[in-house]
Amino acid sequence: MIFFNSTIWRPAATLMGRMKFPAKIALISAAFLLPLVWLLIVYGNSKRDDLEFVAQERAGVRYGVAVFTAMDAAADWRYLARSAALGDGVSGVQDAQNRFFKELDRLKALDQELGKKFETTALVEAVTRASQSAKAASGNAQALFPAMNALTTELAKLQDRVTDGSRLALDPSIETFHLVSATMILTPDLLRDVGELRGLGRTALLNGAMAPAASSRFQGLLAVVEQERLRQADHMAKVREHAPEHARELKQHGESALSTMLATIRSTFPPSADDVQGDDKAYAAMVSGVLKAQTEQVLHNLQVLDDLLAHRQESLRTSIAIAVAVTCVGLLLAVYMLMGFYRSMLGGFKLLRKTLLNISLGDLRTSVNAWGKDEVADLMRELGHMQTALGETVRLVQDASDQVVQASAEIAQGTNDLSGRTEQAAAALEESSAALEQTTSTIQMTADSVSRASDIAQANAATAQQGGQVMSSVVDTMQRIQTSSNKIGEIIGVIDGIAFQTNILALNAAVEAARAGEQGRGFAVVAGEVRSLAQRSAEAAKEIKELIQRSTTEVGVGVDVVRKAGATMQEIVGSAEQVKALLDEVANGAREQSLGVAQIGAAVQELDRNTQANAALVEQTAAAATAQRRVAMRMASTVDEFRLQGHQSAALVEGVDVDAIIDAHRQWKVKLRQAIEERSTVDVATLSRDDCCALGKWIYGDGQRLAQRPNFVELVGRHQHFHSVAGGIGELINQKRMREAEDALAPGTVFAQATADVVSTLSAAKRLGF
Template sequence: MMSFRSITIKARLFVLLGLVLLTVALVGGIGYAGLSSLRDGMHSFAEHEYRNAIALGELREAMGNIRRYEKDVLINMQDKAAVERYRKEWIEEVEKTRKLIAGLSKGLDSKEEQQKLKDLDGRLSAYQQATQPVFDQVVSGQYADTAAINKALDASKAQIRPAEQLRSELSAIISKDGAAAAEAAAGVANGQVAKMAVTVLVALALLTPFILFSIRSVVQPLRKAILSAERIAAKDLTEVIRDGGRDEPAQMLGALVAMQEALRGALLEVRASVGSIGTASTEVAVGSQDLSQRTEMTAANLEEAASSMEELTSTMKQSADSARSASQLAASASDIAARGGAVVAQVVATMDEINTSSKKISDIIGVIDGIAFQTNILALNAAVESARAGEHGRGFAVVAGEVRSLAQRSAEAAKEIKSLIGASVERVDAGSRLVASAGSTMDEVVVSVRRVTDMVGEITSATAEQSLGITQVNESVARLDQMTQQNAALVEESAAAASSLQQQAQRLNQVVGLFKLGTAA
């Protein structure tokens, strides 16, 4: 058997709506039938009783007017014009009354009513026949006073009074018929109301259990869903939500179960992730702190390196200045060496001239025999001076001139001078060779000095380039030191952020810990 919870609320509402519509249709049908019957009764009442009652009212009014005009004739008997006017109005009213009676006879169904109306018409006709001659006589002035007229109208009164009685009886009968018709209509209405009430009671008796059961089938799952939602709101996700059925509340509970499982799974993942984040943030904080210390040490080392680079830059600048000075000195030395080479060349030429002069002196040695002893001394001095050849080579010419002068005065010592001159020539030859060798050496010195000058120039250029490079390195080290300082600040901020992340992870772990998740599925 299909469970009631297997039927959706929509289907139940449609069934309930169908039952309600069926009940409304039954009540409406019964009401329509009752209203139709009541309408027919009211139509009959309007066509007969009501119309007859109106006609009787007009008849009563007309008969009253007849009696009033009758009295007006009596009261105004002395005024013929008034009597004539009231007489005409009385005649018109009588004719009107006769017409009302004729019209009323068409609306009366019972024989009793028809008979009484016929008797009323006969009485009214007899009244008219008895009264009209009297009014004609009143107009002609045949009566002296009202008493005579009243006496003459005794026959008329004998007819009008029974006519009024018949009208009253007929009015009572018609009123009774109207009351009966109203009572019948009320009975019909009450009967229809009773039928409608019974129908409504039966419908309520049938619908109430269905409605109550439907409400219960909706409210109980909703209450269960509310309690489950409150537990979830209270961070308790351990409840196992179960519900049978396939209606909308069951579907809602199923969705609530899916939401709880999804939330529980997400929180379990968050809890695991929070643990990982906490561990990672702790490691990051420790690493950042270590990196901060190392960065600070690096910054300190860079500061020392920058200071050393500044000292090295200053030293290189001094070396560059010294190299430039050495280059200038080397250039000066090269010039001096060149000049020294030129002097040595002159000394060599001079030594050649001395050698030539010595040979000439050997030729004229016989002339200077007288001064051989002094020439020998001067020759000895010349030998000493020639041994000192170098920058002071020019002094040899002075000594030679002096020797020449002494040789002229020492002719008597020519023999001794001749042997000395021979030795001097040999020594001059040796000095010439030494001077030539010194000239070659001096040329090599000039070449070497020039090479030294070139090398010092190259060293000066390299030193200047090294000084510029070291200056750039110093600037780079300064920028690197600045960047290291900034990195140190960033590392400190990173360490602070890692510490804050660790605290937030701990807080998030505490918040997630407030949820009761049970064991992982």
């Protein structure tokens, strides 16, 4: 258990928790298939490389056959051309030459196909140049021998390059490796060396002696050929050992002919002999027969090699086919079992998802049928038990919610009535308090006004008393003025008498001056002036006297008036004293009345405050009752989303089956989820309209008679909002943003809230009407 609970599995568990079941199956399958496919690819590539390797080897065998054929043609051409050059009178030189060049053309054509792969083009060109040199040396025995040796050497190099380029030298099978060694690797050098032995031996037989250098070369070649024969025989023996089924197909006559030839050469050309004897033609014919036998043997054995390679190629193809077949059968079986597992699990998950979706939509009417004995079946059985228990709980909650809604509605109605009456009483008290406040204010203003009037009356009395005193002073002053006026009148009378006497005196002076004549003229002028002044003084005194008399008369009248005014002022002072006393009494009464009204106002205000507090408490109680009713309605609307077995629709409301409308409205979520699962397209234009569903058709049909009711208006707005939100989710589905669309349908989203709002309004209408 510690191993399975180790934290090492946490990343994998986290990854699996973020993936859906098909993705999990795909990921696990990919995890298993990845190494399997990798191994299959590696195996296939290996086998393909092996097939390409074998195909390249077979191409090398084909190329080698062409080279050996050209070497055989070159050997014939060499033998006949040298015989003709030595004067043997042989025929067919031109035919042999033509045959070689024909084989060379075939070799060139084959090089066009394989030369780039084997990198033999340069060597083919070298063979061509060597053949042209040999052709040019025809008829000259001395020049022809090295030219033909060069041609044979170039052909051997070409064959060696073909062996390397075709990778025959790297053959992985032991029997074909030894066969390649015996044919493609050793035989070209063997043929070249035997051909050179033929030329050296024939020359010696023709001359009857062999030069030391030629003898040394001859003996060295003889040893090399013997070694090559032994190696060839060893390789062929190993081929027969490891491929006994092909042993009968191999030709070995070339080996026996070579052994006979070597024995004859040793007896004919002993190492220590200077003179040699023998038939040069017979010797040449014998060696030519060995070359022919070796060529026939190698060409035949190359065919056997090609058969072995073809058999290996077929075996590789068969093994590949078997591996692919076994792999495919295993994969098909695994896929079949995996699909069975996938369908079993996915079917269970789909049933589980459907059941859970129905439960999430509140539909508890479906029965949960568990089939099978696996974990999903166990889960379905437990889910069935849970659904049964949930149904019982919902039934109890539905009954309780209906009772709570009814009770909360009655409480809310009662508290609303009490709140209204309390508000009316509070308003009446508030009006009384305001009226008392106004009365108190008026009384206070009256008291203040009376107090100010009393003060003013007192001030008026003081002022009148002061006026009486002033009038007495005025009377005294007027009397003094009258006395002074009388005295001034007397003084003015005296001045008037003096003026009269002065006038008489001036008149007398004028008379005397007139009597005096010229001597008294100046005095007469002065006397005239004095008289004039005396007259004006008399007139002025007269006017002043008249003015003083009038002033004295008016002063007397004023004195009488002032005496009367003084008496009146005394009366005013007495009246002001009386008014002040009366106003003081009124002010005292107003103050006492103001205090009483203020106490009444305070009591009314306290009663108003208490009434306002009671009104606030009643309002809070009404608000709490209303909130309780809303909560009860919300709880009722929540449980209204559940449908139980044996459920009966409620009574029609305004002729509408509200339960049926709620069921139809909840199906939108089912349709959207189905579109997400099936990845189908949604008609967004219809989904966004609020007049296409059953509820919308009723709203814009028979429901219009309720258009003025608040609950109906609220239902219309919420229904429009729901379809607007649903249309947005439909857009997400059409844009293949399935994950976002699925998240938008989850609880707590705008869609869930919009759905709940519509159901809540319908639930309230079912219980309280529109």
